[in-house]
Amino acid sequence: MNTKAENQKIRLDHGSGGRLSHELTRDMILPVFGNDVLNALHDGAVFAVEKGRLAFSTDTYTVDPLFFPGGNIGDLAINGTVNDIAMCGAVPRYLSLGLIIEEGLAVADLKTILATMGRAAQKAGVMVVTGDTKVVPKGAADKLFVNTSGVGLIPAHVRIGADRARSGDQIILSGTIGDHGITIMTRREGMQFDAPFKSDSAPLNHLVESMLVYAESVHVLRDPTRGGLATALNEIAAQSAVGIRIFEDRIPVRPDVAGACELLGFDPLYLANEGKLVAFVAPDMAQDVLKTMHTFAVARNACIIGEVVPENPGRVVMETAIKGLRIVDMLTGEQLPRIC
């Protein structure tokens, strides 16, 4: 089965802007993402917008390895930017795709990743409308980096911001934490565990849309990716100048993830997630929002993990399982590089 096509490698010429570049676009990109806007193949995409507020976000993905249980760099890049836009309260619509490919990448791997991106875009209901491909010489990059940027429209009645947390707000977490981080970590180091870890990479925009039926009461949305839940909560505490209290025994962590974290010395609070969100919701509506969230598979384990308090503005404090108090600070640096 070692046909020629299967052994094809990406060459520098694929990034030249010349004929091979056009073939890559025509044969690998357009069949996956093809739509009227992208097909115009102008220097930029052109589309109509209504008067309103746009959310605009960018993220670069350098995850190592490219393929991991639960996904690959492709759907990670779609879901990640879709989620960043959704966390602004916007409905993501249009995405751009910037590829940096290392010379020698297997064409088959690129095709698999692009196909995964196409499915992820479809699932999230977004269109890839413009793109750019660069190929750098062998050794100048590690296989493949992907940038996605995107825009979405914010419904008129929605006001979401990391500075809008208010004392009394209930903090809802949409599910277990640490799944993506522990998956990448163990896969990269070639560790064998009984439990098959799996990234939680998923689009959250449909979930957010349903939560925003309660737009008046949803004050903050954030997806705790790089830096994990602890970092996301610290950012919100700082930007809103409020105190945050969370309860260790309410924070869902899969037992196998908790076990691996203990073994490896990681704190799940700081591990990346790629399909989870935290929402700060006014107390009178928290149960209603939670009920709505439970109707989505991606949030069936959603629960209230804490609340906003007047004490210690800018600080995140956790009541531990043995009823002690622990300050949950931001880490200085990395638990784990190239996690997303």
Add this chain to the structure above:
Amino acid sequence: MNTKAENQKIRLDHGSGGRLSHELTRDMILPVFGNDVLNALHDGAVFAVEKGRLAFSTDTYTVDPLFFPGGNIGDLAINGTVNDIAMCGAVPRYLSLGLIIEEGLAVADLKTILATMGRAAQKAGVMVVTGDTKVVPKGAADKLFVNTSGVGLIPAHVRIGADRARSGDQIILSGTIGDHGITIMTRREGMQFDAPFKSDSAPLNHLVESMLVYAESVHVLRDPTRGGLATALNEIAAQSAVGIRIFEDRIPVRPDVAGACELLGFDPLYLANEGKLVAFVAPDMAQDVLKTMHTFAVARNACIIGEVVPENPGRVVMETAIKGLRIVDMLTGEQLPRIC
């Protein structure tokens, strides 16, 4: 003068999402680009738009070397995306910035590049409103890659498209070709020439805005970057299904650039430009558009280099200096990798 600050290197921790990441944003990014939208530091930027058509574009810059006469990767990344948006007939407004930094990059170099970006953004009249920084381990990237994406609004009366060239259209080139390509090439290879080559990296959006006073008559705009003038014209010929005839002796090339090309075996038609455009303009208005262009320093050498013809649809034909005809095809691959 070997103070500690001057020897600082970017560490993996700068990309962690933790405290050092925040310090990088606070100390290096915000002071350069700071504006109300960016300062909100949400997952995405939020801004108001009017009803209309948006142009949305992305480009990744992997140029080697990072610094070259006439600019560096920073202003290249701002100007490139500003120009891509302008080539849609749009007024560029908001940019995103995605950095991939190799561990060990000198902090001083990053600061210089960001400062250059800030000045370029100011010159072009655009705001950097959202961003992302990844740091990869030493050897996983080559110093620094930069992605910029951007959006701009297209005025209601403007209709620009690579498929809108019409027989009789005059083809205006805004100035000399090959400057950027030959600069990068000679600098990278450490060649010494008497003439100091200099990249033409420049924003073209103000020029385009003034040309679009004649919006009815301007059919196509394109900046001949990677792949050069030849590739840009081939793309337009194909998308508009028209023939293009250009005249070799009308195409401005600086004599030193022409000399270096001859010596090194490059064809200036295929060399990248970063501050030039071609415009396809209805014949009755071509002289007026040209006159307007001449009032801009960046287009003071603008001239008509050819026209759209009914013969040979999809083909670019050049009348050479000795009155021969030469088909100017697209190249299969690279003259020069990592040119932008």
